[in-house]
Amino acid sequence: MSTLYAESSAVLAWLLGEPRSSAVISLINGADAVTTSVLTILEIERALIRAGEQGVLAAADGQKIRGIFAKTLRSWVTMEVSEEVLRGAARMFPVEPVRTLDALHLSTALLFVQAFPDLQMLTLDRRVESNSRALGLL
Numbered sequence: 001m002s003t004l005y006a007e008s009s010a011v012l013a014w015l016l017g018e019p020r021s022s023a024v025i026s027l028i029n030g031a032d033a034v035t036t037s038v039l040t041i042l043e044i045e046r047a048l049i050r051a052g053e054q055g056v057l058a059a060a061d062g063q064k065i066r067g068i069f070a071k072t073l074r075s076w077v078t079m080e081v082s083e084e085v086l087r088g089a090a091r092m093f094p095v096e097p098v099r100t101l102d103a104l105h106l107s108t109a110l111l112f113v114q115a116f117p118d119l120q121m122l123t124l125d126r127r128v129e130s131n132s133r134a135l136g137l138l
Helices: 010-014 023-032 037-053 059-073 083-089 100-115 126-134
Strands: 003-006 033-037 077-079 119-121
Touching: 003 023, 003 100, 010 023, 010 037, 010 059, 023 119, 033 037, 033 100, 033 126, 037 059, 037 077, 037 100, 059 077, 083 100, 100 119, 100 126
Parallel strands: 003 033, 003 119, 033 077
Antiparallel strands: none
């Protein structure tokens, strides 16, 4: 069984059709389960709003992407940003410095490992990747 934690950078690359999107799609489609934080949902929405405001993404395309993501999320397991997630994010990580949102993703993934011991981090962010490797999530 394979379980992924889909971090925002990878999800956004997939949704926007960025260069590594086909690899992200392949990994997501091949997973038995996909997990993420509600933070990912917020980060995706903010990125779509920003792309729309900057004229990089047409309104209709943004709505289409939102629909695809909403449909996909129905089969994913999401975790709220709980007190436990916040406490975990406040800890030291193996490769510092870690940005706040990255710490929240790492903390959430570490909590998901309790339910999904085979969990692997899916990220395109080098800081999240280096910490995930050090924490045994890659």
